[in-house]
Amino acid sequence: MDELGLNTGKKVRLRRVLYGHGLRNGTAFFLPYDQGLEHGPRDFFANPVAGDPRYVVKLAIEGGFNGIVLQIGLAEKFYWDYAGEVPLVLKLNGKTEIPSDAEALSPLHGSVAEAVRLGADAVGYTLYVGTPAQERDFAQYRRVRADAQRLGMPLIVWAYPRGSAVEAKGGRDSFYAVDYAARTAAELGADVVKVNFPHPEKTDGVPATYAREFTSRQAIDAVVRSAGRTLLLVSGGGKTSDEAMLNKARESMAAGATGLIFGRNVWQREHDESLRFVAALREILAEHPGPG
Template structure:
């Protein structure tokens, strides 16, 4: 398959993203992705042998990025999170759960993340062919009026029984229900590790009051960084986070505690530096930071996905978890987009900033 022209896709941002030198948090202080990441980082942790084996499976058992220290994951939990109609109407083949797993395999992904129902429906055929990440909680959108809360959809033992290598969960940090979610997910992660499964946390912010002067700070570097720090505290092995679009959430909203050095020394306006601050809050990269691919916008999807991957890699991140940009297209085009993302991580010319 023909490789994409990364510089051309980045357009006017090519120089600022590909040539940027990070002077905030130096790369020498980070734990960067490498083929020996699991041994170097988790080998000295309290994760048990079975968990180490499954973390290694996520990084090394299959896909185009196997044994690089980077991961490419296909997440398809949107049938619940955004409704099946909103998610699959653009390409109805994905109402069939097997096609979700097929896309991950054909697309050269390290793993597939989806619901109990999707993965359970084809587990005997595929659980040994590609690592499963079972999403254990969701925000269901059938309640009226709409509410935003992550609730459990199954059990950790159920995920283990279907052969999952890992579980995934979401916490809406900052929401009215975040305290309960933190406790639930922390307990779930503890049991998952006991049974030998890895843990992936969707670290999202959700609070209407995080919008100030028409600027939404739910994706600010300082707030998402703190969410990441809580996430690794409850023992997420991988953090999934939206890439930052701004900074200064704490100061703009006027709550919590921060430090002026976060804004004067540890970050700049460059998205690579903002993402590096997110990574710093993952114990300086001991726990991998994967950024989400975001919604599908049509013709601009490829360029946006490559841009996100370049920023993540140059910041020191571990990879990308991209769903709607891939599955709301034909299988062929979805595979091409996933491969383009992976090409960024395989390109030796795209280095740590």
């Protein structure tokens, strides 16, 4: 914590999240619930009860998560029932999936000041790396970063490679794209960066340095190094077998990731099955405590 360059407000909030909730051992385990905007209500078809924000916030408490990620509308209307029981990460931007990702930009719809008013312990920002709109994205992000610094609010960046140029160079979850995204977030001043697990086998069009054969462990090791002193969260990603997801979690934590952020892979399941899966992830986190 002392090496992260945090001001007092950020340090207090981040320490509260990492050591006051979850396993309280310096690891992070977040439950994101911003998919209703990002993907539409279809994400709730697999488990209709998950369309009720109260159900998911209660699931975050029952599962012992370090925080729940909400868009501002849901935070305003539902979080106050459980305020203080699980930390809030207020997502400040977002977009629908309806337009093409060719020039992806996630517009702001919330502010750091609103996050403070709502009692949040961190804010989230989606940064699309590699799109033609990145100049506007960087300018929008700069304002958020300045407000987060001024108000002492930890800034978590969803670093997502997007756009036709990314798709022509291995794709959005290639080792090249994920590694570049992690480094970009670190260089732009994120306190925490969220990435998808890298796929080193996706090499079509990537630079020669990434076209060699890498294991998945070598790839995630490199991504953690690229993040440097920016804490790194690894996403659950698309639905695969439980064992495949647990293996990704094990490799991520062994590589030095700070934690995991699993959303649909948790709340699209029936309640008891969700908690069993969460318990398996918590066992992995318990094996890799963070520094004091």
